[in-house]
Amino acid sequence: MKKLTPSQFFAMLICTRAFSMMTFLPESTANALELMLGTMLSTAFQIVMICGMAAFHKRFPNDDPCTLVVSRSKWAGRGVCTMYLAYFLTVSFYVIGTFTYFMDYYFSDYIPRLMIVLSVAACGIYVAMSGLGVIGKTGTVLFVLFLFVTSILVISSLEDFTFVDFHLAERNVGKGIFHSAVSELARSSYLAVIAFLLPSTKGNAAKTSVYFLLTRLALVEIVLGFITMILGDYTLLAKLPFFALAAFSRTAIIERYDAAVMGVWVMLSVYKLGVYFHCSGRCLRYVFPKLGSGSGVIITAVIPAAATLFWLLPHKWESIAYAGLSPIPLIFLGGVIPLLCLIFVKKGARSDEKA
Amino acid sequence: MKKRKIQVAVVLFIAAVTLLFSSFGRQVDIEERVLCHAMGVDYENGEYNVSLQVFKTQSMGSDTPLDVSQSNIQTVNCKGRSIRDAIEGCQYQIGREIFFGHLQIICFNKNTDFSSPEELFSFAIKDKNVFLGVELCLAENTAEELMNVQLTRGTMSSENFTQVIKMGVKNGVTVECRLIDLLSCIRSPQYIAMPVISIKQPLGDFAESHEEKSAEQQEPLLEIKKTALIRKGTVLESYLSHADASGCLWLTGKAEQYSDIIEYNGSPMDVRITSDSHSLKLDNENGRLVCRLKLSVLAHTSLDIRDEKSSDKVAALVKQRLEENITGVWNKAMYENRTDIFDVWRLFRHKYPQSYLKYADRLDEVLGSVELETDITCRVS
Numbered sequence A: 001m002k003k004l005t006p007s008q009f010f011a012m013l014i015c016t017r018a019f020s021m022m023t024f025l026p027e028s029t030a031n032a033l034e035l036m037l038g039t040m041l042s043t044a045f046q047i048v049m050i051c052g053m054a055a056f057h058k059r060f061p062n063d064d065p066c067t068l069v070v071s072r073s074k075w076a077g078r079g080v081c082t083m084y085l086a087y088f089l090t091v092s093f094y095v096i097g098t099f100t101y102f103m104d105y106y107f108s109d110y111i112p113r114l115m116i117v118l119s120v121a122a123c124g125i126y127v128a129m130s131g132l133g134v135i136g137k138t139g140t141v142l143f144v145l146f147l148f149v150t151s152i153l154v155i156s157s158l159e160d161f162t163f164v165d166f167h168l169a170e171r172n173v174g175k176g177i178f179h180s181a182v183s184e185l186a187r188s189s190y191l192a193v194i195a196f197l198l199p200s201t202k203g204n205a206a207k208t209s210v211y212f213l214l215t216r217l218a219l220v221e222i223v224l225g226f227i228t229m230i231l232g233d234y235t236l237l238a239k240l241p242f243f244a245l246a247a248f249s250r251t252a253i254i255e256r257y258d259a260a261v262m263g264v265w266v267m268l269s270v271y272k273l274g275v276y277f278h279c280s281g282r283c284l285r286y287v288f289p290k291l292g293s294g295s296g297v298i299i300t301a302v303i304p305a306a307a308t309l310f311w312l313l314p315h316k317w318e319s320i321a322y323a324g325l326s327p328i329p330l331i332f333l334g335g336v337i338p339l340l341c342l343i344f345v346k347k348g349a350r351s352d353e354k355a
Numbered sequence B: 001m002k003k004r005k006i007q008v009a010v011v012l013f014i015a016a017v018t019l020l021f022s023s024f025g026r027q028v029d030i031e032e033r034v035l036c037h038a039m040g041v042d043y044e045n046g047e048y049n050v051s052l053q054v055f056k057t058q059s060m061g062s063d064t065p066l067d068v069s070q071s072n073i074q075t076v077n078c079k080g081r082s083i084r085d086a087i088e089g090c091q092y093q094i095g096r097e098i099f100f101g102h103l104q105i106i107c108f109n110k111n112t113d114f115s116s117p118e119e120l121f122s123f124a125i126k127d128k129n130v131f132l133g134v135e136l137c138l139a140e141n142t143a144e145e146l147m148n149v150q151l152t153r154g155t156m157s158s159e160n161f162t163q164v165i166k167m168g169v170k171n172g173v174t175v176e177c178r179l180i181d182l183l184s185c186i187r188s189p190q191y192i193a194m195p196v197i198s199i200k201q202p203l204g205d206f207a208e209s210h211e212e213k214s215a216e217q218q219e220p221l222l223e224i225k226k227t228a229l230i231r232k233g234t235v236l237e238s239y240l241s242h243a244d245a246s247g248c249l250w251l252t253g254k255a256e257q258y259s260d261i262i263e264y265n266g267s268p269m270d271v272r273i274t275s276d277s278h279s280l281k282l283d284n285e286n287g288r289l290v291c292r293l294k295l296s297v298l299a300h301t302s303l304d305i306r307d308e309k310s311s312d313k314v315a316a317l318v319k320q321r322l323e324e325n326i327t328g329v330w331n332k333a334m335y336e337n338r339t340d341i342f343d344v345w346r347l348f349r350h351k352y353p354q355s356y357l358k359y360a361d362r363l364d365e366v367l368g369s370v371e372l373e374t375d376i377t378c379r380v381s
Helices: A006-022 A032-059 A065-072 A074-107 A113-129 A132-160 A173-186 A190-200 A205-236 A241-248 A258-287 A293-312 A317-323 A328-344 B002-021 B083-094 B122-126 B143-148 B157-170 B179-183 B242-252 B308-336 B344-351 B353-358 B360-368
Strands: B033-044 B047-055 B073-080 B097-099 B105-108 B135-139 B191-200 B221-231 B234-240 B257-264 B267-285 B288-301 B371-380
Touching: A006 A132, A006 A190, A006 A205, A006 A241, A006 A258, A032 A173, A032 A190, A032 A205, A032 A328, A065 A074, A065 A190, A065 A258, A065 A328, A074 A113, A074 A190, A074 A258, A074 A293, A074 A317, A074 A328, A113 A132, A113 A258, A113 A293, A113 B002, A132 A205, A132 A241, A132 A258, A173 A328, A190 A205, A190 A258, A190 A328, A205 A241, A205 B179, A241 A258, A258 A293, A293 A317, A293 B002, B033 B143, B047 B083, B047 B143, B073 B083, B073 B143, B083 B097, B083 B122, B105 B143, B105 B157, B135 B143, B135 B157, B135 B179, B143 B191, B157 B191, B157 B221, B191 B234, B221 B242, B234 B242, B234 B308, B242 B257, B242 B267, B242 B288, B242 B308, B257 B308, B267 B308, B267 B344, B288 B308, B288 B344, B308 B360, B308 B371, B344 B353, B344 B360, B353 B360
Parallel strands: B033 B097, B033 B105, B105 B135, B135 B191, B288 B371
Antiparallel strands: B033 B047, B047 B073, B191 B221, B221 B234, B257 B267, B267 B288
16 A cells, blocks of 8 residues: 655645634634634643654554554454544544535525535545545645645735734633643544554654644644734634635735635545545454445445434534534544553564564 | 446546536526625614615616716615615615625714624624625715715726725825724724715806816715714714824824925925834833833925934924824823724733733723823934
8 A cells, every 4th residue: 555755644634634724613702812822732732642653653663553453353453443433434524514514604505415415425435545645645735725825814914913912811711721722632633543544654654743733733823813813803703714814815916815715625625534534444444354445435435424414404513513522532542542552562473564 | 446436436426416416506697696886874763774886787888897978886775674684675676686795885874883793794794795894984974875976987986985995094084994893893892983974065166157067077076074983882973083093093003104284494394204113012100001102204295305404303393293193182082082992902901911801891991091102203204
């Protein structure tokens, strides 16, 4: 199987996080500076988790937690694979639902929700089945596009740049920062992908992951900062603050960049789905080894796509969107399981063999 | 091979889904839409009278963007209990869906209550197409009057409105107010300055006959004579003059240039002042809040000033004029009307967050006691 280069791995992770950044929904009590400080705190915690994954990868360079446990115990392996599969399916469910919800919000008179779900799921299947090599190369292109649109937003907003809107005028600052850190960790589903794809990456994947975390921190702080500075309290009213900022941006040539941003966002949605379908397809094949690669991807696409319809069709997706994911599964998959493998799994001939 | 077959099948499925389901959606044809570029809102007796200026496509000149023989503007009026209600009434009147993506200006009358911008602008917040940088202004009389005025031929009147405001802001005679400026303070104190547009009727008492005048000379002009102060949603009776508005722009660092006349050696001299650098800080001196303005400007005189002594004299005069304008508007806004249009409350919240929380319900008292110190440096160019 083709491996990802460090730059492709980096770009892939940025693109999966970029989707969450663009569909960020602030809570009604959110304070921007608390969100930013919480993001820093969460990044520090995630670097600690990456260190654990790095230690795992150093001892078992050709295995991810699923293949390692499967090679030691069939039923324990199936249990671990099912946990990863369930998480990837959940993230896929959120991506399909969020994408459909916001497409419906923007174009509700024109496109039925069922069609959006079918289209995006089918496109995600195509991306997943193209293989890791294609995913890596596509991620690099999308990363450049994402950087381009973000740069446009930043440059066109520089005129209104001021630090005055950042404040800590809140009753319980510590609690707010901690809550923000927990929310940011919950949005960091890429940690499970890193743990899963470490053996599929060339070079020092752990080092690349740390670079990714720092780059992601910078991007999130910049985007949050500019959204706060320009939109102020409107951030809490706008369905999509990132798009609201894009709609407000103007340069000498073009006014309103929300269409361009939406185009990039659609591509990022399909790409992120492709990555998670690929990962969940592999997990499903570990659980059911007789399943073909294509069939595995299709099954893991159909399940979340069908599940979203139960909330989308009766217009109840907002209850899911504002609830968000819990960080506990992520801590378990990205931290606890690799740590348990390090402690309890001994080096065996099979896991030490080079590919 | 099998994988390739599945991929081809998936691509065909995507194409089929796209084609089949495209007929399920309701599409709005361009003929079913009308573009609104200016809106007037008059609030009277619990009702909103909305006047929309829309692009008229049926006139002979509609084939070209600029047409000097035909008006491309149509004004539609309707009343409603809310602005959204009135807009829907307008849509029924013209029989087409109104598209607000090109909306450039919204005019209000002085009776409008701005205390709940979330409710007032719910039509804009819910409509993703409305540009957040839409200009807001007040009408001297009614917004409907402004929407119905026939302006310079060959341009859309919405362009004229926004041009008048932008020119006014650039030359320091008024303060700009955009939709985002109101919406960004929804959960915060509402202190706003908004330009007031009035119609200047053409002069008619000349020797030449009325028919001999060109069409442009007969048409009214828009002007901004003053800037309104809005405190907690209510338009106050006190207004800012051009000099006050200029002082406000210098204080907030938004001034580009300002033209004034100073008395130099007993004669009036034109001087154009441009901004060089600006800094506004809030300090606490023994429990006393002091707002420190550090401003550096360039003065461009109409006369040639060559010697240093004359240059210093002109610089001192310009500095004095700026200080008068700045302290004048500060006293009028902060002390007389308790309207913090300079965003000092943001500085207070940023630098002293715990004090801000403590005095949040008595912010007017705190802001009313803030003193201003200016340090203005002027160089004559």
